[in-house]
Amino acid sequence: MSWLFVLLQQLKQFVVPLLVLVFLGRGDRNQLWSLLAVGGFVVVALWRYLTFRYRITADSVVIDSGLLQRSRRQVPFSRIHNVAIHQSLLHRLFDVAEVRLESAGGDKPEAQMRVLQLSDAIALEALVRRRGAAAPAAPAPAATAASAGQTEDLAEGRVLLALSPAEVLRLGLVSNRGMIVVGGAAVGLSQLNPRLPDDVSDRWSQGLQAYFGSHHFSYGEYALAIVAALLGFAVLLRVFSVALALLQYWGFRLEEHGRRLTVERGLLTRLRTSAPRRRIQSWTLRESVLHRWFGRRTLEIDSAVAADSNQRRGLRELAPIATPDACDALVRHLLPGTTWPPANWQPLHARAWWRLSLPGSVVALLLSAALCWRAGPWGLAALLLLPWVVFVARQHAHRAGYAIDERLVGARTGWWSRRWRFAELDKLQALELRQSPLDRSLGMATLWLDTAGAASGPLRLRYLPLAQAQALRARLGREIARRPLRW
Incomplete structure (x- = not known):
């Protein structure tokens, strides 16, 4: 039934116009002519089913595909950073799944198998997990042998976090x-x-x-x-x-299988995604006001996988919601030998609050001038925003800071909504020291730290004293130069 899933994927663009015409009687009836292409899509779907093949070799997955132009794509296990298994309601009805094999960078996965038996999909994930760390010494087992080893591989998994229905609420x-x-x-x-x-x-x-x-x-x-x-x-x-x-x-589970992490979640549509721990490039802890009311946080990661803007199915959230202690323990478990949270956070520049309050102060002054022009002296009431802007800026500057040790570099920001962002020194790829004209006049600078696959943007140590920022850049530059880059 693989051809059916391919056909439905191609027909999605015709569903809404057809429903509007049939049930509401609206729209351009000339759109019905486009439905004549359905027959052609059926032929294309069947052709793709008949021409798509994949096989497992000693160290890679080989995929043959194509209609008129045939192609053979070989994806080594060592280059597969993420395995995503997706099941819609229709997939679950037929006990099949869509599998995506993703590597670092790129706008699309290295390989996409739209319809596999669920047992074969999980067996392929287990095979990647076993053979992805290094090149094999002996040929890989056949697909049936991989299926037989499926139970053993799944039994090795350790549940690191499971969300109860109350936590999902x-x-x-x-x-x-x-x-x-x-x-x-x-x-x-x-x-x-x-x-x-x-x-x-x-x-x-x-x-x-x-x-x-x-x-x-x-x-x-x-x-x-x-x-x-x-x-x-x-x-x-x-x-x-x-x-x-x-x-x-619903049913969120974070499991550890050796050196790989696997997340499974979803009520109607089930998503199972897996990635090696070594592919994690940076970490983010988030805590909003509502998080603090419930005593919870969110733990996210950026990993070196393909960033598909249409289907973000990569491993992103390790803990969608958990207690602060649980999040910290999860970080310490996945980064053994590190100290988290850091004992000493270094403050920002002494005048960082002034730098943070400047944009809001300018807005308050412009708003007051506009209101005075329209309403006379009553417009001066907008200047009452200035004390609040200064208060907020002082709170942000007081709570912000950075920390660095032999393994990690991190930054914390925010007041109402707080964020902790950190990365291993081995994962840093580039350093950049930035100064705006205002920063130069105040004697401060911002240090940008780039990692691979930084969907959340670079790690920024903002508004540091210039001499301190330069010393940090030199120190981190030496550390990056002498350490091998770990993907």
Whole structure:
């Protein structure tokens, strides 16, 4: 049934126009002519099924594919950084899975096998796990032998983190995924009827005007109604966020299989992704205000794998939600011999608060000038924002800092929402010292540290004294030069 999955993948672009025409009677009926291509897609899907083959050699996966132009792609096990196994509802119905073999860099996976038996997919993942560390001395076992060793490989796995339903609910409450549902619904409705959002907003505004006009509410009652509406919208967003978290993270399990980490999650669509520990390039701990209310944090990683903008299925979140102690223990377990959290955080430049408060102060001054031009002296009230801007900048500067030892370099930032970012010295690839004209006048600089596959951007040590930043650059430069780069 592989051809069926390929056909459905190609027909996705026709689903929405067809449903609109059939059930709503709207749209351009000339779009039905495009459905004549369905027959051609069936032929193409069958042809791809008949011409796609893969085989396992001693040290690689070899894939033959192509319609008119045939190609043979060989992917060595040692170059496979991530194995992603994806199961939609249809996949689960047929007990099959889609497998993606990803390497460092690139915009697409090295190999993509849309439909494999689930047992074969897990066996292939186990084979990559066993033979990915070094070149084999003997030929790899056949696919059936790999399947036979599947149970043994899975038994070696150690569960590092498993999210209970209560933890998944907390994840939905602390995250802002509800806006994704609202945005997706708005886009979908606008596709069905481009005027639908305007029609809905017009009807709501007319209905609200008629309701409030007939009841003659006071200003206090108006304010109470606005607050109630905002609270209701916030509750609705949390409900959507919880529902999306249950769909995406139900049954979340982080397992350790030797030198590889495996994450499996999902309620309807199951996703299983695996990557070597050595491919982890940087680490990020996040803690929002809601995280602190629940006593939780989020642990993420950046790894050297292909970054597919359309399907981000790589290993990204090691702990979507966990207690601070659990996150710290997970870091210490995966980075043996390191000290986390660091005992001594170094402060920023003494005038870093002034540098941080400058953008907000400029905005407050421009806003005050604009309001004075429109409303006269009342516009000076906007200057009341200046003390708040300075207070926030001081809090950020006070809590920010950096730490460096023989193994790790890290930075912490944030006040309301806090973030800790760190990386091993062996994973650093480039150093850059940056200074804006304002930084030069204040005698400070920012040190940028690049790693491979930095989806979160480079690690930045911001607003350090210039002499200190230069000394750090020289020290880290010597460390990088004498240490081999570990991918």
